[in-house]
Amino acid sequence: RPFVQHYVSYSTHIQDLGWQTKMFDGEVSGTTGQSKRIEGIKIVLENPNYPGSIQYRSHVQDIGWQGWQSNGAISGTVGQSKRLEAIQIRLTGEMANKYDIYYRAHVEDYGWLGWAKNGASAGTIGLSKRLEAIEIKLVEK
Numbered sequence: 001r002p003f004v005q006h007y008v009s010y011s012t013h014i015q016d017l018g019w020q021t022k023m024f025d026g027e028v029s030g031t032t033g034q035s036k037r038i039e040g041i042k043i044v045l046e047n048p049n050y051p052g053s054i055q056y057r058s059h060v061q062d063i064g065w066q067g068w069q070s071n072g073a074i075s076g077t078v079g080q081s082k083r084l085e086a087i088q089i090r091l092t093g094e095m096a097n098k099y100d101i102y103y104r105a106h107v108e109d110y111g112w113l114g115w116a117k118n119g120a121s122a123g124t125i126g127l128s129k130r131l132e133a134i135e136i137k138l139v140e141k
Contacts, residue, residue, distance in 0.1 A: 007047070008054065008101065008138045013040035013078050030133030032106050037083035037130035040076035045095065045138075052093025054101065059086035059125055083130035086123030088116075099138050106133035 011022045012029045015036040023029040024046075030038050045054040055068045058075040061082040069075040076084050091101050096118075104115045105122040108129040116122040123131050 008043065008136050009046050010041060010043045010134070010136050012038045012134065013074075013076065014038060015081070015083075026135055026137040028106075028133050028135055030106065030131070032111075032133050034132070035108070036132060037108075038076070038132060038134065039080070039082060039084065040074050040078045041084065041087065041134070042072050042074055043089065043136065044072045045091075048095055050094035050098055052091055052095030054089065054091055054095075056087060056089040058084045059121070059123065060084060061128070061130075084123070085127075085129060085131060086121045086125050087131065087134065088119050088121050089136065090119035097141075099140055101136065102139055103134060103136040105131050107131060 007025045009022050009024050010029055013019050043054055043056050053070045055070045056075050057066050057068045059065050089101050089103050100117050102115050102117045103122050106112050
């Protein structure tokens with residue numbers, strides 16, 4: 001991968017497959033067409049040029065919204081067979097002033113939904129649909 005000052009990386013834990021290879025800026029993490037749920041996710045802000053962090057939280061089957069996590073901590077669950085249904089991602093500090101964080105979810109029966117950004121929800125709530133894949137990208141303002 002060409003050298004980039006700062007970027008976002010992420011890995012998803014997939015039903016039957018476990019943790020997937022780390023992906024970067026706009027790449028697809030997860031699966032499509034395999035009917036497999038995302039169960040957990042880790043997101044990292046790599047080499048940020050400015051002070052700040054990335055925070056994210058998941059809406060999980062039977063649990064609802066979990067608390068915010070940051071900097072590579074696991075959001076969602078592992079080993080509980082619970083699907084992620086929605087996710088929110090936001091930047092903090094100076095990074096939030098300089099960048100937008102965009103993300104979109106591939107959802108069971110719906111496919112790719114539109115892009116969300118800066119803390120908005122991606123996915124569905126109350127429909128019992130699993131997240132199957134996600135793309136995340138950092139965009140300079």
